[in-house]
Each structure stands twice: as structure tokens, then as C-alpha cells.
Amino acid sequence: QAAAHEAPDSPDVSICFANRSAALFHLGHFEVCLEDIARAESHGYPDRLLPKILLRKAECLLCLGRLQDAANALSALENKIAVDGIMTNPAHQTLLKKLSQLKIKIHEKESCPQPAREACGDIQSKSEFWEENDSISGASSSLSLNFDMKRGRHLVARQDIQPGQNLLKEEAFVSVLCPGEGFLLQDSSETPWDTRVTNADLYCHRCLRQLLASVPCRGCSYAKYCSQNCADVAWEQYHRTECSLGALLLTLGVFCHVTLRTVLLAGFAEVNRLVEWSHDGDKDFHNHEARCEHPSEAPHCRAGTRGIPGCNVNGQYQSSYQAVFNLLPHAEKHSPEHKFLCLLSVVAVCKQLQEAGLEAAVLNRESSEKTSKQEMCEKTWSELSPELKIMAEAMLRHMLQLQCNAQAITVMQESGSGDGTVVNKKPVRLATAFFPVLSLLNHSCCPNISVSFSGTAATVRASQPIPSGQEIFHCYGPHRCRMKVAERQELLSQYFFECRCQACLDELESDVRSVVSVRNSFRCPSCQASMQVGEDMLCCSNEACAVSVSRESLSRRLQDLQQQIKKALELLKDRKADQAIKLLLKCQMDAGNFLSPEHLLMGEMEDHLAQVYATLGKWREAARHLQRSIEIVEVHHGPSSVEIGHELFKLAQILFNGFAVSEALSTIQRAEEILSVHCGPWSTQIQELQEMKTCLLELPRSVLQRT
Ligand SMILES: [Zn+2]
Ligand SMILES: [Zn+2]
Ligand SMILES: [Zn+2]
Ligand SMILES: [Zn+2]
Incomplete structure (x- = not known):
């Protein structure tokens, strides 16, 4: 810093x-x-x-x-x-x-010369079997790009696909790191220094690699890079324009920043070409009457993929600016307020560019005539130049596109305090990006793929068998295991469609109750039977008991419980493990009286108990509690979900530390099987699992026999 x-x-x-x-x-x-x-x-x-x-x-x-x-x-x-x-x-x-x-x-x-250390081979370069699609860059040949009025563009399986099969590898067209909230690097609450950092201090601002010795930008204190090369390339491509706008861009938010970087990466010539092309399209559109739901997506001719928006004249869909430009802006569906706000942000950026004399850099031109100070002052008050107006128009389009097409790049980041023996990792949003090929996937609340990231590259894998002819579905966020149908539909309204996936149809049209509400239900406080949900009152399902409780009092009890759990975690942070255990056990007793045994909170408490016992080195107890937490996670997310993969990873670490060799080995195997389906065989977690396995197998016989 x-x-x-x-x-x-x-x-x-x-x-x-x-x-x-x-x-x-x-x-x-x-x-x-x-x-x-x-x-x-x-x-x-x-x-x-x-x-x-x-x-x-x-x-x-x-x-x-x-x-x-x-x-x-x-x-x-x-x-x-x-x-x-x-x-x-x-x-x-x-x-x-x-x-x-x-x-x-x-x-x-x-x-006595020793052999020099061998450079480690890049593990990522070992590639899996891969046959690339002729018409979609980065996609597997087992997919095809289709189009119809109802679904727009979408990808369909051309042959039967196995779980774990690699379907798409795409480098982000553009990505911008989100600083996120500041957090303590480690438990250093006793130092007088401000040791808070954000993701902006920990990851390269260009390639998103984790930083060891960052190379700071020479012009600002914000941008940091993994190497001089990343610093130079970023400067050349966009940062020479962005550097002096840092504060404004942070204020306007990451979407606005993505928007500016998109046009800078595309270059003025390409932006100009597509903006002009879109004006021609507008004329066409006014001549012919609107014929379908998505006029901007209607293909002019439908010979194969040629004519599908975003494809080039050869019918190829590439991860290019043309593809980004053709993502749907839904200009007619956004609220006037939202559109006005987007416009203000774009104008603010362009005005500042003009004021700072950066117009030439934006337009990829040498600033031949040195503008005098006086001229610059006049320029500040004058209108935007015609070229900047074209850039602004494209930027506004990208702002509107981002609402439906922004893709978060996530990393697995260590969370909470601990002594490092058992690493608890959670996915954290690291950057916002445009992935024009990934954007072809439609949403489902029960998706059939998993997306994982390495730097700025996304990899899509099948998470279950996908028969030939079935559509490939990505989950935009609302997942059937995390939300009820009403919440999902509410959240999905920002994407301007009503989800009609199988999970939504089941919950909306038949009487199937959502997984979430079945699992996270209340129990009767007096007889432990399940409670039936009414408007404001919940009634015991046991007719002989017939106790009824107000929804309000139950949710207050739930809040109290969450408060107590938080307190226990603070005790753990203060290294008062014994008190933390006592409090958590008390919470568990209390919760058992009014929550169903499969309630997610029951699982969370088991998980916390496992964590406390692990810090005490009581591996047996830690493993026992974590196993119960895993059972509950399995009920919610399914036995081969990525969530179970992460839980098994934790269990493997606990068993490894406790020298429970055979149990550890079988847990590692299960974790490997699940995680390689979701994250691929070369992900860091798989590598860590394999290191543990090697270590266990190399243990001397004497240790093995004792366990
Ligand atoms: Zn880098
Ligand atoms: Zn800078
Ligand atoms: Zn749905
Ligand atoms: Zn009852």
C-alpha cells in the first residue's frame, strides 16, 4: 500500500x-x-x-x-x-x-553442483479432450446455436452430454474489478494500524490473478498489477484514459466503468461502424412493421446461424465487440428513471474526458494540436464533439445491456478467522464482465451447468447428463434451492422475463411446495409436529394438539437465535472457544424446539461447532459436527451439488489433520469426483486434495497401522 x-x-x-x-x-x-x-x-x-x-x-x-x-x-x-x-x-x-x-x-x-530447480510446468496447459465448435468461438462441438421468437438466441445440446464435460471456455471481452468491502487480512484487531484491504489490493486489475508483489500504476494509487507487463498492456488499452478518472468511476459504479472500458477496448473505428449500422437498422425497423416480440433480435434470413444477431457474414458467433454490441439493450423496457440515470453517468464521464483533454486518447488519435489552456476551458462548456457523442451513444447502450448481461466473475476466498488448518472458502464477487458467448445461455432456476473462473476466463461444464436436443441453462442467481418461486420471479423481473423453468412451473401451477419452504419450516413448540402455514398464524398439523402461534413471534424467535449465533462467533474470534461451544450448544437446544431438523440454520450451527472444535484440535468432534452439517446441505442442494463438494473439502481437511487416514482418503475421493464435475480436474481445490492424498499415502506404515 x-x-x-x-x-x-x-x-x-x-x-x-x-x-x-x-x-x-x-x-x-x-x-x-x-x-x-x-x-x-x-x-x-x-x-x-x-x-x-x-x-x-x-x-x-x-x-x-x-x-x-x-x-x-x-x-x-x-x-x-x-x-x-x-x-x-x-x-x-x-x-x-x-x-x-x-x-x-x-x-x-x-x-558440488546441485541440479538447478526445475520450473514447474503450467498445470492449466494440460488440456482436456476438446473439439471446438465451427460457428461459436470457445464452445464445444456438442452445442449448437439456435434462435426462435420465444427464447431468442440459445444453445442446445447436439449430442448426449456427460456430467463434467467441458462445454465452453471464454475469455471475458471486458472485465472490471470490484473493490468490494474492506476487510481485515487476518485477525489483527490489536494493531494500531489500519490494516483493512479490499479486493483492489489483492488482485491484478487487468488479469485478476492474486497479487504477491503488486506493481502500482505510476499515475494513481488505485490500480495495481501482477506484473509490469499487465501494467503496460492495461495502460496502452484503457488505463491511460481511466487513470485520472479514478474517483469519478468509483463513484459512478462498476457498470459505468465496464461501459467505458468496453468502448476503449473496441476502439473508435469499430464503435463508429456498429453505431452507424444500428442507425441503419432503425430505419429498416421503421419501414417494416414490428413483427415479433424482440424486433432487434429478428434474423433477416435464417440460413443456419447466418443472420442470427451478432454473427458475422460467415455465420460465426465470436467473442467480439460486434457480439457485445448485439446483446439486447431492452431499451423500451427500462424505466425512464433508470434510463435517465444511465444517461447522466455516461455524460458525466464524457464531459470529464473532454475537460481532462483525453479526447484524443479515447479516439485513438495522436493529439497533434496541443490545446491551449484557454481552449480547454471553452471546451468544458461546449457540447461534446461528434466523435465523443458516438462513443457516448455506444456507452449508453452498454449501460442498458449490463442490467441483463453483466456476468459476475467470482473467486473462492477464505472467509472468517481461523488458524489456517481448516480453510473455509466462499465464492466472492471479484469483477463484473461481458461474456458475449456465455450470455447466449438462458436462465433456469434448476440449471444444468456449472460456471467456474480462472482469472478472467470462464469455463462452463455440464453439472448433470444433458440429452441431445435439450437446451443448456445457466442460473442468473435465483436458484430453486435458495429461494421460493415468488422471490425468484421478483428478482428475475430485472431481466424482463417470467421464468417458466420446470421448477417454477411445478411450484406455480401444481401444488408442489418449494424445496426451500419444506426444508426451512417451523415445528410446533409443544408437540414438535410440523406447523401448517397460514396468513398470520401457523397451526400445528397434529389435530390433537392444535396449538397455533403467530408468524411474528416465530420470526422474532428466529432473529434472537441468529443474534445468539453471532455472539458465539464473536467469542470464537476472541479465542474463547469453550464459551463459544457452550453458547452454540444452547442455541442448538433452543432451535430444536421450533425449527425443523433440516432447517439450514441447524446445519449452520453444526458447521460453526465443527469450526470451533477444529481450532481446539479436537478433530473427531469437528468431523462429527461437520458430517451432520453435510447431511443438511445435501437435503437442500442435492448429493452431487457444488455446495456438497465444498463441504466435503472441509471435511477432508479435518480428517487429514486428525490422521483419520482411511476416512480422509475416501472423503477426498468423493470431494474430487464432485468438484471435478463443477470446477474441472485442474482447479486449485482439486490440486489441494491431491496434495493431501499424496501426503497421506506417503505416511510411514507405523502411522497407518495405528489408525
Ligand atoms: Zn495481471
Ligand atoms: Zn492509474
Ligand atoms: Zn424458474
Ligand atoms: Zn403441536
Whole structure:
């Protein structure tokens, strides 16, 4: 953070990099350490301190087995010391001592050379079997792109598809990182420093890779990158325009930012071409009368995929700006208020661009005539130039498209405090993006695919068998396992359609009760039978009992319970594990009196208990509680859901820590089977599971026999 806030090319920033290189050295990240040393040198590291980092450089090179380079660094250091003259103070004495030790080490290594470390192969490059579709870029050949009036564009299985089969790999056309809320990096509540960070400090602003030693933008303290390359490419493609608008873009929100970056990535020529094309389309539209629900999506001719909106003249649908431009803006369906707000945001950005003299950069032009200060002032008050107006028109279109087409990029992030032995991971929204191919998928509350992300790339896999001819469905958020039909329909109204998926039809038209309301029901406080739901009162289903309770009093009880659970978690944070357990057990007793045994909250309490026991190293108890939590999650989400995969991953860690070898191995196997269907065989979680397995299998016999 300090490096991001200091001025570039100052001794202060160079000292930040040098200090970070020391931390990286101790963490064993020698390559990155060398990069930071080079960075410190290039930003004007103070001459008098130079011996320190030269020594570190030599140590790094030695650890990497680059003996000749290490020897060269050492002789540079010796020259430096010779030039500086005799060294007297104690710091210099330790330096000299270290220098002579290092020289001996290099000598030893030279006489018995060890093989240099092999670079790790990129695991991601091992590809699965994959045959690409002729007409949809990034899609598997087992899909086809169809179009009809009711469903618009959609993807259909062309052959039978197996669970786990890879259906689509797409790089985001554009993505913008969402900073999210600030959180503590670890439990450091006792330090006087503000140690809060946001995702903007932890992930590369271009490729979304997790940051180790970030390269800050030279122009602002906000943008950070994983490498100089990402910093340079981002600058060239969009950040030179965005850099000075940082505060405005953060205020206007991530949708507005995505919108600007989209037109910057497309370039003025392409934006201009498509805006003009859309004006021609408008004329066509006024000549012929509207004939269908989605006039903008009506294909002119329907020979194969040619003529399907977004496809090029050869009938190919590519992840291009043309495809983004053809996503439905639903201009006629948004409220006037929403459209006005979008327009204001776009105008604010364009005005600021003009005011900051960035118009040339936006239009990919060299600013040949240097605009004088006076001219710039006049420009501020004048209208937008015709070119900027074209950009603004495209941006407004993208703002409207985002409501239905924005795709969140999520990562699995560690949540809550803990000592790190059992990692509890949750999906967190990291960025907002346009994926024009992924956007072809329609919504269902019971989808047949899973989407996972790696950096800015999305991978879609079948989560269940999909017979030939069936449509491929993505879930836009409202899932049948998490919400009742009314809530789902309410949320889906932002996408301008009424969901008629099987789950919705069942719940709306027949008398099938939603999974959510069946599982999360109340019990009679006096006889434990299930309660029947009325308007304001709930009645016991047991006729002999006939107790009735007001809905209000039950929901108040539920709130109290949640309050108590929160308190228990705070106790855990304060390392009062025994008190946390006591309180959680009391909550469980209380909840058992009025909640159904499958209520999600019952599962949550078991999960928390498992967490507390794990911090105490009581692995048996932790595993027992987690197993009960898993049973409840299974009732809600199904035995092969990704949720069960994550729970089994946690259980595997607990069993691993408790040396329950055979149970751990079978749990790892189950977790692997489920997670590889949803996230693919090369995801980090699968790799971690395999590491645990290898470790367990290598345990000496004596340990194995004891378990
Ligand atoms: Zn990067
Ligand atoms: Zn910047
Ligand atoms: Zn539905
Ligand atoms: Zn009763």
C-alpha cells in the first residue's frame, strides 16, 4: 500500500520496494524478490544503502542455483564497498561478515553442483479432450446455436452430454474489478494500524490473478498489477484514459466503468461502424412493421446461424465487440428513471474526458494540436464533439445491456478467522464482465451447468447428463434451492422475463411446495409436529394438539437465535472457544424446539461447532459436527451439488489433520469426483486434495497401522 501511495522515482518508493524484497526473500519467493530489487534500483534507491540489496540479490541468486550471477552480484558488491572506503559502523561489520559467509557458500556450491530447480510446468496447459465448435468461438462441438421468437438466441445440446464435460471456455471481452468491502487480512484487531484491504489490493486489475508483489500504476494509487507487463498492456488499452478518472468511476459504479472500458477496448473505428449500422437498422425497423416480440433480435434470413444477431457474414458467433454490441439493450423496457440515470453517468464521464483533454486518447488519435489552456476551458462548456457523442451513444447502450448481461466473475476466498488448518472458502464477487458467448445461455432456476473462473476466463461444464436436443441453462442467481418461486420471479423481473423453468412451473401451477419452504419450516413448540402455514398464524398439523402461534413471534424467535449465533462467533474470534461451544450448544437446544431438523440454520450451527472444535484440535468432534452439517446441505442442494463438494473439502481437511487416514482418503475421493464435475480436474481445490492424498499415502506404515 505504501508503494502505491509514494511518488514514482523517489527514494521513498524505492525503499518500499527494497523492504518488500526482504519480506519476499524470507517467504522464499526468490524470483519475485529479484524483480523487486530491480524495481528498487530503477526507482532511484539511495546509493548509501545499495550494499544491502546487492547482498540480498546475491543470496537470492544463490538460492535459485544461479551461481555465476550470484558471483557477479558479489563482485559488484565488493567493488561498491571498495569505492565507499573503509566501513566502520556495526551495520557495516555485519554486512562484511555476511559477505564472506556468502562467498564461502558459493564456493561450496560450485565444487558440488546441485541440479538447478526445475520450473514447474503450467498445470492449466494440460488440456482436456476438446473439439471446438465451427460457428461459436470457445464452445464445444456438442452445442449448437439456435434462435426462435420465444427464447431468442440459445444453445442446445447436439449430442448426449456427460456430467463434467467441458462445454465452453471464454475469455471475458471486458472485465472490471470490484473493490468490494474492506476487510481485515487476518485477525489483527490489536494493531494500531489500519490494516483493512479490499479486493483492489489483492488482485491484478487487468488479469485478476492474486497479487504477491503488486506493481502500482505510476499515475494513481488505485490500480495495481501482477506484473509490469499487465501494467503496460492495461495502460496502452484503457488505463491511460481511466487513470485520472479514478474517483469519478468509483463513484459512478462498476457498470459505468465496464461501459467505458468496453468502448476503449473496441476502439473508435469499430464503435463508429456498429453505431452507424444500428442507425441503419432503425430505419429498416421503421419501414417494416414490428413483427415479433424482440424486433432487434429478428434474423433477416435464417440460413443456419447466418443472420442470427451478432454473427458475422460467415455465420460465426465470436467473442467480439460486434457480439457485445448485439446483446439486447431492452431499451423500451427500462424505466425512464433508470434510463435517465444511465444517461447522466455516461455524460458525466464524457464531459470529464473532454475537460481532462483525453479526447484524443479515447479516439485513438495522436493529439497533434496541443490545446491551449484557454481552449480547454471553452471546451468544458461546449457540447461534446461528434466523435465523443458516438462513443457516448455506444456507452449508453452498454449501460442498458449490463442490467441483463453483466456476468459476475467470482473467486473462492477464505472467509472468517481461523488458524489456517481448516480453510473455509466462499465464492466472492471479484469483477463484473461481458461474456458475449456465455450470455447466449438462458436462465433456469434448476440449471444444468456449472460456471467456474480462472482469472478472467470462464469455463462452463455440464453439472448433470444433458440429452441431445435439450437446451443448456445457466442460473442468473435465483436458484430453486435458495429461494421460493415468488422471490425468484421478483428478482428475475430485472431481466424482463417470467421464468417458466420446470421448477417454477411445478411450484406455480401444481401444488408442489418449494424445496426451500419444506426444508426451512417451523415445528410446533409443544408437540414438535410440523406447523401448517397460514396468513398470520401457523397451526400445528397434529389435530390433537392444535396449538397455533403467530408468524411474528416465530420470526422474532428466529432473529434472537441468529443474534445468539453471532455472539458465539464473536467469542470464537476472541479465542474463547469453550464459551463459544457452550453458547452454540444452547442455541442448538433452543432451535430444536421450533425449527425443523433440516432447517439450514441447524446445519449452520453444526458447521460453526465443527469450526470451533477444529481450532481446539479436537478433530473427531469437528468431523462429527461437520458430517451432520453435510447431511443438511445435501437435503437442500442435492448429493452431487457444488455446495456438497465444498463441504466435503472441509471435511477432508479435518480428517487429514486428525490422521483419520482411511476416512480422509475416501472423503477426498468423493470431494474430487464432485468438484471435478463443477470446477474441472485442474482447479486449485482439486490440486489441494491431491496434495493431501499424496501426503497421506506417503505416511510411514507405523502411522497407518495405528489408525
Ligand atoms: Zn495481471
Ligand atoms: Zn492509474
Ligand atoms: Zn424458474
Ligand atoms: Zn403441536
